[in-house]
């Protein structure tokens with residue numbers, strides 16, 4: 250809290266804001282004074298994040314229960330966010346599903362779920378937000394990809410494809426929107442201590458230590474360590490960074506030999 254400030258001061262929509270990296274991004278942005286709209290399938294979790302933000306930081310925060318696959322709900326949700334926050338000049342797309350199904354048994358529904366939530370939603374959200382992003386100086390978008398975008402994922406091809414696709418989408422949107430003053434970037438987090446991974450640890454408790462050992466730093470990331478990078482990429486401190494992805498993984502990718 251205290252002296253951290255962020256420019257621009259426009260509002261930010263954070264998908265997946267009820268939990269993990271999305272929640273941490275919303276908190277980090279609000280800590281710097283940016284109003285946030287917390288969107289999530291888990292509407293009560295989103296409200297919990299928004300209430301905590303209002304209480305801790307005294308900035309505007311509004312919650313929205315929403316399935317990011319339901320594009321026809323975007324317009325009303327964006328109107329509500331604009332009204333509550335005053336303006337919208339940023340998007341963090343952190344809503345995501347893992348849903349591991351190997352190539353032997355994957356079906357259309359598995360593929361579509363992962364691609365629609367992790368990848369497609371960012372395209373459709375940016376399309377819906379174009380008037381706001383173009384209107385507000387310093388607007389920026391951050392997509393939460395994964396080190397799987399670089400390394401692949403042998404047991405979850407849809408996830409790996411969705412995350413690699415997000416890097417391609419990032420570069421394409423950045424190229425088109427740079428002339429409008431809108432920057433578009435991605436973060437590739439490494440193993441991060443969120444409910445998404447906790448589920449896997451229940452089935453395979455040794456996995457936590459194995460993942461920690463893959464990082465040079467020897468531990469999982471705390472979600473706040475990703476949220477602060479999202480805040481940076483949305484701020485004017487990152488004013489010359491676009492079409493880029495930042496790998497925030499404690500050295501996992503670089504230590505692969």
Ligand SMILES: NC(=O)c1ccc[n+]([C@@H]2O[C@H](COP(=O)([O-])OP(=O)(O)OC[C@H]3O[C@@H](n4cnc5c(N)ncnc54)[C@H](O)[C@@H]3O)[C@@H](O)[C@H]2O)c1
Pocket residue numbers: 264265266267268269270271288289290291294315316317318343344345346347366367393394395396437438439440441442443444445446
């Ligand atoms: N945890 C990790 O190790 C890790 C590593 C790299 C990338 N990521 C990515 O970070 C992002 C956030 O994941 P997390 O680890 O915080 O997981 P998480 O499960 O804690 O949070 C994901 C959130 O997305 C929401 N969500 C899922 N489907 C949705 C939909 N259709 N509409 C709206 N909201 C939906 C969930 O309700 C949940 O609140 C994901 O894209 C994930 O792939 C996570």
